Amino acid sequence: MKAFTQLNGLVCPLDRANVDTDAIIPKQFLKSIKRSGFGPYLFDEWRYSDTGQPGMDCMNRPLKKDFVLNQPRYQGAEVLLARDNFGCGSSREHAPWAIEDYGFRVIIAPSFADIFFGNCYKNGILPIVLPTETVDKLFKECAAEGYQLNVDLEKQTVTTPSGESFAFDITPHRKHCLQNGLDEIGLTLQHADVIKAFEAKHRAAQPWLFAN
Amino acid sequence: MTDKTLYDKLWDSHVVREEADGTCLIYIDRHLMHEVTSPQAFEGLRLAARRPWRASSVVATADHNTPTDHWDDPDSGLKDPISRLQIETLDANIKDFGALVYFPFKHANQGIIHVIGPENGATLPGMTVVCGDSHTSTHGAFGALAHGIGTSEVEHVLATQTLVAKRSKRMLIKVDGKVGAGVTAKDIALAIIGKIGTAGGTGYAIEFGGSAIRDLSMEGRMTVCNLAIEGGARAGLIAPDAKTFEYLKGRPLAPKGADWDRAVAYWRTLTTDADAQFDAVVELDAATIQPQVTWGTSPEQVLAVGGRVPNPANEADPQKRAGIERALQYMGLAADTPITAIPVDKVFIGSCTNSRIEDLRAAAAVAKGKQKAASVKLVLVVPGSGMVKRQAEAEGLDKVFVAAGFEWREPGCSMCLAMNADRLEPGERCASTSNRNFEGRQGAGGRTHLVSPAMAAAAAIAGHFVDIRNF
Numbered sequence: 297m298k299a300f301t302q303l304n305g306l307v308c309p310l311d312r313a314n315v316d317t318d319a320i321i322p323k324q325f326l327k328s329i330k331r332s333g334f335g336p337y338l339f340d341e342w343r344y345s346d347t348g349q350p351g352m353d354c355m356n357r358p359l360k361k362d363f364v365l366n367q368p369r370y371q372g373a374e375v376l377l378a379r380d381n382f383g384c385g386s387s388r389e390h391a392p393w394a395i396e397d398y399g400f401r402v403i404i405a406p407s408f409a410d411i412f413f414g415n416c417y418k419n420g421i422l423p424i425v426l427p428t429e430t431v432d433k434l435f436k437e438c439a440a441e442g443y444q445l446n447v448d449l450e451k452q453t454v455t456t457p458s459g460e461s462f463a464f465d466i467t468p469h470r471k472h473c474l475q476n477g478l479d480e481i482g483l484t485l486q487h488a489d490v491i492k493a494f495e496a497k498h499r500a501a502q503p504w505l506f507a508n
Numbered sequence: 509m510t511d512k513t514l515y516d517k518l519w520d521s522h523v524v525r526e527e528a529d530g531t532c533l534i535y536i537d538r539h540l541m542h543e544v545t546s547p548q549a550f551e552g553l554r555l556a557a558r559r560p561w562r563a564s565s566v567v568a569t570a571d572h573n574t575p576t577d578h579w580d581d582p583d584s585g586l587k588d589p590i591s592r593l594q595i596e597t598l599d600a601n602i603k604d605f606g607a608l609v610y611f612p613f614k615h616a617n618q619g620i621i622h623v624i625g626p627e628n629g630a631t632l633p634g635m636t637v638v639c640g641d642s643h644t645s646t647h648g649a650f651g652a653l654a655h656g657i658g659t660s661e662v663e664h665v666l667a668t669q670t671l672v673a674k675r676s677k678r679m680l681i682k683v684d685g686k687v688g689a690g691v692t693a694k695d696i697a698l699a700i701i702g703k704i705g706t707a708g709g710t711g712y713a714i715e716f717g718g719s720a721i722r723d724l725s726m727e728g729r730m731t732v733c734n735l736a737i738e739g740g741a742r743a744g745l746i747a748p749d750a751k752t753f754e755y756l757k758g759r760p761l762a763p764k765g766a767d768w769d770r771a772v773a774y775w776r777t778l779t780t781d782a783d784a785q786f787d788a789v790v791e792l793d794a795a796t797i798q799p800q801v802t803w804g805t806s807p808e809q810v811l812a813v814g815g816r817v818p819n820p821a822n823e824a825d826p827q828k829r830a831g832i833e834r835a836l837q838y839m840g841l842a843a844d845t846p847i848t849a850i851p852v853d854k855v856f857i858g859s860c861t862n863s864r865i866e867d868l869r870a871a872a873a874v875a876k877g878k879q880k881a882a883s884v885k886l887v888l889v890v891p892g893s894g895m896v897k898r899q900a901e902a903e904g905l906d907k908v909f910v911a912a913g914f915e916w917r918e919p920g921c922s923m924c925l926a927m928n929a930d931r932l933e934p935g936e937r938c939a940s941t942s943n944r945n946f947e948g949r950q951g952a953g954g955r956t957h958l959v960s961p962a963m964a965a966a967a968a969i970a971g972h973f974v975d976i977r978n979f
């Protein structure tokens with residue numbers, strides 16, 4: 297996993313609530329057995345006017361010009377500004393894989409769906425919850441072309457070009473993993489003895505869970 | 509305060525260790541798996557030269573990509589090379605890494621993972637159950653702590669038998685009273701989502717209680733917990749009771765003999781204590797719940813069948829107004845249209861929400877002796893598993909469907925998410941017993957209305973939505 301420490305990134309606004317994972321990466325792309333290469337199909341149905349298929353070369357596909365990701369001013373954006381309940385629906389990790397592969401490292405929204413929120417951290421994406429009024433304000437401000445935000449994980453702040461700063465929360469565990477790009481499995485296996493001891497106790501109490 | 513909710517009991521009995529910030533390692537008893545969200549997890553194990561911690565916790569099947577027709581044809585459906593590769597990859601991974609049970613494509617007991625888990629007794633009260641699939645919430649109907657996880661977490665559970673997690677907040681949704689005739693578990697669940705919204709349960713584990721929930725069969729309880737995730741909650745829970753034990757007794761993987769008695773004695777303790785506190789409580793009166801139909805592109809955009817599609821002009825909040833306008837436009841609906849005036853092109857009866865025997869019986873009861881409307885192009889009935897299929901055939905339900913002009917298919921996810929050939933074409937409108945009406949969910953440009961099995965069958969016959977109570 298890529299480490300995340302801080303970023304000065306161009307902001308792309310996606311002004312709709314309840315953006316679901318079917319919209320982020322449609323089901324036909326879930327047939328892949330790989331983790332990479334989903335970026336060109338991010339928001340496929342909103343981005344292209346034909347129907348995308350896995351393996352398709354996206355360079356020559358017809359674009360829906362109005363969709364934000366297709367506008368020249370947002371090319372190279374690394375911060376996705378979104379609305380309530382972003383990432384709702386299925387648990388598919390292909391959604392954060394597509395977002396990361398496209399180039400976003402930070403998503404800011406007033407709220408996220410639980411499973412998606414957790415999946416982001418596993419893939420070096422920082423999802424940031426800010427109050428609705430703050431998000432509203434950022435949507436207004438990013439009407440200015442070239443609008444960038446500074447995101448500092450160490451200080452847990454989002455700072456606007458005018459120097460206004462907003463604090464965000466993150467658990468110490470997630471912060472540590474993200475800052476260091478740590479493989480969580482390796483960390484957990486440091487506690488293998490504790491897991492084994494728990495398992496033995498659990499087996500004694502409920503042997504039927506271990507039958508067969 | 510020692511009184512605990514059911515959620516707390518399940519959580520506390522699985523904490524392996526806890527860090528100062530509340531991050532816990534939770535032990536996982538049952539790991540369910542399907543072909544779509546597992547390949548990258550196995551690849552990760554291989555790259556790190558790791559083995560599964562306890563392969564005997566794994567129950568796996570192929571369900572999402574599998575075709576639902578022509579199973580007797582040797583190359584049936586796996587014509588799509590990418591789908592075929594994904595299914596073969598699961599076959600190979602299970603062969604290499606092991607599992608307690610695997611039901612591959614075309615196995616007699618293959619089916620949707622959330623249908624086969626319970627029917628095989630692989631889901632038991634008091635367990636922690638995970639799957640790389642958001643509708644894992646279904647298994648909470650047995651008093652198991654069950655929720656969906658991402659693929660990185662699938663790999664984590666495979667390698668360590670644990671999950672890194674934090675305690676959820678606890679919500680009680682209490683539905684008391686008796687539902688009217690024609691009102692099903694699906695309607696209760698959709699009415700709940702209509703009330704709390706698709707983000708209403710975010711951050712919570714929801715326990716469903718009250719007499720209307722207790723009155724539901726295990727199938728009905730699974731439908732309610734299945735839809736907890738559409739209300740934003742990763743986990744839904746119902747305390748196990750005599751009905752739960754009755755359902756489980758004798759299932760292939762359920763405990764036997766002395767273990768059974770010991771297990772039941774323990775399972776009886778899995779209830780919320782009288783003075784336990786919830787972080788939120790929502791109450792509904794069962795008698796007021798009517799048959800539900802979604803009109804938009806989110807499960808919270810739902811109405812009683814007697815209602816009319818909303819008019820954005822009546823919405824003051826500009827953000828919400830834009831949401832309604834966008835949904836109406838996608839759904840091809842005019843504001844204020846009565847729900848019962850909406851015609852359907854296709855009907856889908858199936859999915860992990862509503863493909864169990866009770867659902868098929870309800871649909872067959874409506875279809876019996878009737879014919880699908882000529883304007884309806886296709887009515888798909890897709891049983892949730894091989895076991896459900898055989899049971900339905902033993903009861904003659906397949907004949908009822910075929911006589912009505914419906915198609916009787918092989919088990920799988922099918923048109924719930926349209927990864928196989930079963931799908932909507934752009935602009936087609938579907939009455940569906942599944943769980944998501946998102947844009948493109950059942951096929952690019954397709955339009956989905958979520959309903960109960962009886963309401964879906966009635967729409968197939970009438971050619972438009974009808975109130976099942978006057979049908």
Ligand code: SF4
Nearest residue numbers: 643859860921924925
């Ligand atoms: S039936 Fe639908 S919701 Fe259920 S597991 Fe299959 S695809 Fe997912």
